[in-house]
Amino acid sequence: MAVYTQVSAEALSAFLARYDAGQLISAKGIAEGVENSNYLVDTTTARFILTLYEKRVAAGDLPFFLALLDHLAAKGLPVPPAIKDRQGVEIQELAGRPACLIQFLTGVSLSHPTPAQALAAAEAMGAMHRAVADFPLNRANSMGHASWRPLFEQCGRDLDRIEPGLHDAMGEALDAVLDGWDAQALDACVIHADLFPDNVLVLGDRVTGLIDFYFACTDYRVYDLAVMHSAWSFDASGETYAPAIGAALVEGYERHFPLTGQDRAAFARLAMGACLRFALSRAWDWLNTPADALVTRKDPLAYWRRYIAYRDGKAGL
Ligand SMILES: Nc1ncnc2c1ncn2[C@@H]1O[C@H](COP(=O)(O)OP(=O)(O)O)[C@@H](O)[C@H]1O
Numbered sequence: 001m002a003v004y005t006q007v008s009a010e011a012l013s014a015f016l017a018r019y020d021a022g023q024l025i026s027a028k029g030i031a032e033g034v035e036n037s038n039y040l041v042d043t044t045t046a047r048f049i050l051t052l053y054e055k056r057v058a059a060g061d062l063p064f065f066l067a068l069l070d071h072l073a074a075k076g077l078p079v080p081p082a083i084k085d086r087q088g089v090e091i092q093e094l095a096g097r098p099a100c101l102i103q104f105l106t107g108v109s110l111s112h113p114t115p116a117q118a119l120a121a122a123e124a125m126g127a128m129h130r131a132v133a134d135f136p137l138n139r140a141n142s143m144g145h146a147s148w149r150p151l152f153e154q155c156g157r158d159l160d161r162i163e164p165g166l167h168d169a170m171g172e173a174l175d176a177v178l179d180g181w182d183a184q185a186l187d188a189c190v191i192h193a194d195l196f197p198d199n200v201l202v203l204g205d206r207v208t209g210l211i212d213f214y215f216a217c218t219d220y221r222v223y224d225l226a227v228m229h230s231a232w233s234f235d236a237s238g239e240t241y242a243p244a245i246g247a248a249l250v251e252g253y254e255r256h257f258p259l260t261g262q263d264r265a266a267f268a269r270l271a272m273g274a275c276l277r278f279a280l281s282r283a284w285d286w287l288n289t290p291a292d293a294l295v296t297r298k299d300p301l302a303y304w305r306r307y308i309a310y311r312d313g314k315a316g317l
């Protein structure tokens, strides 16, 4: 369960009093998610998401994320902007954390997407990449390729506690993937960088929400598709690849951005990089999250297996 910071009813009522948002009826911690604390808040006038920003979200990056949400929402994309208080302020402090009241979107988070849902979600990602063409801000990818080796070194030999031999195998994988990464002549733009099925809300096959933009950054555009491909096209253990989902993602994305020969040639390396990024952040969390923490740790090996599938040509375009 991702509720790292507890908020008292008194503190939340005082927080809500800054907004034209009615009076507090109830607030429930949301189990899903691993990065931030999220509450479902009902008031006498509406339902909201309250997010308190934790570990990997730097307060200084919040203006970028919120400006991006406002930009995308203004273009009609189904993203949830932050609510402004009566003074026009979006970023507040609550229980010692930076906090925002966010528009609630209907729909359910996906856990087992169908090809039709994958197609719709990748089409929505393509629409997002179109919509950022005139977004004026940039943000370096704090979880991008330059961060992978330092994170690997921080994990160190403890990686072998996750699986014997993992340290050396990951070291070799990083050597292979990072060699020439910077030199790829690929388009860059603001990307989501974490568009997993649980960050897409749907009703049936219709996308009603793209959420959790707190890793959004400027990076290779097709890397965003590679992240999505790695997250959507495998079962939870990372052992079984679902080519029909992979194909649906590409079909949906190509409705906005047909893949070029260069995109296709780069795709396996981008997907392997995505796998290392999530294997490493999960490994770090696995090794550093107390066993009794109120959060479900995600399995790093489920991502390492995906890496092997792309490396060995068992998954891909
Ligand atoms: N704007 C929103 N509208 C509806 N539900 C949301 C919204 N934002 C988050 N949620 C719900 O909260 C869960 C956790 O949110 P998420 O942003 O993924 O958390 P984290 O940043 O911790 O990963 C989501 O899976 C979804 O169920």
Ligand SMILES: N[C@@H](CCOP(=O)(O)O)C(=O)O
Pocket: 032, 033, 034, 035, 194, 196, 198, 199, 212, 278, 281, 282, 298
């Ligand atoms: N999607 C990442 C972790 C980030 O969690 P999220 O809940 O913010 O998407 C993973 O699965 O490792």
